[in-house]
Amino acid sequence: MTEYKLLFTGSVGAGKTTAIGCISESPPIVTDVLNSDASIRKARTTVGLDFGQFTLENGDRIRLFGTPGQARFDFLWKILARNALGIVVLVDNSAPHPLDELSIYMAGFAEALQTVPFVIGVGRTETHPHPSLDQYAQHLASLGKVCPIVNVDVRKKEDVIQLVDALLAQIEVDMAGERA
Amino acid sequence: MSLRDQIPDAITAMAQREVQRMVCELQGVMSAVVSTSDGFEVASATSGKVDAIRVSAMSSSIVAISNAVTDETRLGRAKSVVIQAHSGFAVLCGVPRDDIELVVNILADVEAVLALSLYRASEVAKRLAQA
Numbered sequence: 001m002t003e004y005k006l007l008f009t010g011s012v013g014a015g016k017t018t019a020i021g022c023i024s025e026s027p028p029i030v031t032d033v034l035n036s037d038a039s040i041r042k043a044r045t046t047v048g049l050d051f052g053q054f055t056l057e058n059g060d061r062i063r064l065f066g067t068p069g070q071a072r073f074d075f076l077w078k079i080l081a082r083n084a085l086g087i088v089v090l091v092d093n094s095a096p097h098p099l100d101e102l103s104i105y106m107a108g109f110a111e112a113l114q115t116v117p118f119v120i121g122v123g124r125t126e127t128h129p130h131p132s133l134d135q136y137a138q139h140l141a142s143l144g145k146v147c148p149i150v151n152v153d154v155r156k157k158e159d160v161i162q163l164v165d166a167l168l169a170q171i172e173v174d175m176a177g178e179r180a
Numbered sequence: 181m182s183l184r185d186q187i188p189d190a191i192t193a194m195a196q197r198e199v200q201r202m203v204c205e206l207q208g209v210m211s212a213v214v215s216t217s218d219g220f221e222v223a224s225a226t227s228g229k230v231d232a233i234r235v236s237a238m239s240s241s242i243v244a245i246s247n248a249v250t251d252e253t254r255l256g257r258a259k260s261v262v263i264q265a266h267s268g269f270a271v272l273c274g275v276p277r278d279d280i281e282l283v284v285n286i287l288a289d290v291e292a293v294l295a296l297s298l299y300r301a302s303e304v305a306k307r308l309a310q311a
Contacts, residue, residue: 029252034217036216047219047244070219
């Protein structure tokens with residue numbers, strides 16, 4: 001049985017806690033507290049970490065960790081990224097500048113992203129279609145990065161599973177490359 | 181108006197008085213910070229080496245993770261956290277309030293007495309909770 005550690009990060013309100021809660025087999029550990037920042041339209045916000053887990057059909061276990069989104073908690077980003085086999089970056093397309101927000105996480109996890117596979121999940125595209133996924137790809141390319149970019153509704157289990165599947169495929173390719 | 185803006189002025193003033201007193205009266209205490217549970221500074225008194233903004237964010241994370249541990253193990257709400265280090269210690273106490281939860285944090289060097297700092301931080305937390 002293999003255990004994978006996957007990290008969920010991304011902008012505030014993008015749905016990291018929701019995504020983990022959606023697919024975790026057991027009630028996730030959350031560290032949500034009342035949000036006192038009026039610039040963020042959320043009642044509660046993660047200030048520690050999220051944790052959930054689920055089991056694949058082949059018996060492999062996935063451990064899911066979620067980070068706080070705010071930059072003032074960036075000291076936790078490095079800690080939580082340790083030994084992660086893959087990273088999911090969630091972005092809220094309804095935010096004023098989603099591509100700029102993506103850049104924050106590309107920079108915040110720059111060291112990890114040199115070697116760790118990642119995927120990007122873009123939320124709320126049904127109501128906010130711009131930027132398009134192509135624009136995300138172009139933006140990533142300008143940062144010297146390439147990865148799968150998918151639309152995701154983190155409230156839907158099948159969407160989150162699809163995102164995780166895309167990441168696991170990246171991880172397997174990576175591992176196969178190491179073995180070769 | 182944000183939740184932070186709703187912190188009564190009297191509470192902020194009380195917090196500022198208390199952190200000032202802790203730094204002045206407790207030997208070895210390098211800083212005392214009161215922050216919101218989501219990591220924003222409310223009041224601080226530091227020796228200058230400590231970044232109160234960073235400490236506020238870290239304190240909120242530590243207390244939140246501690247509450248997750250005690251929830252998971254059904255120990256009830258976390259009252260305090262002590263971090264002992266080679267050159268000192270940190271003491272953190274949660275402040276449960278109806279309007280906004282706060283965190284009291286003391287950072288101290290080896291000259292400080294842990295029990296005394298823990299007692300003072302707990303007393304300040306209790307007063308802030310009841311105010």
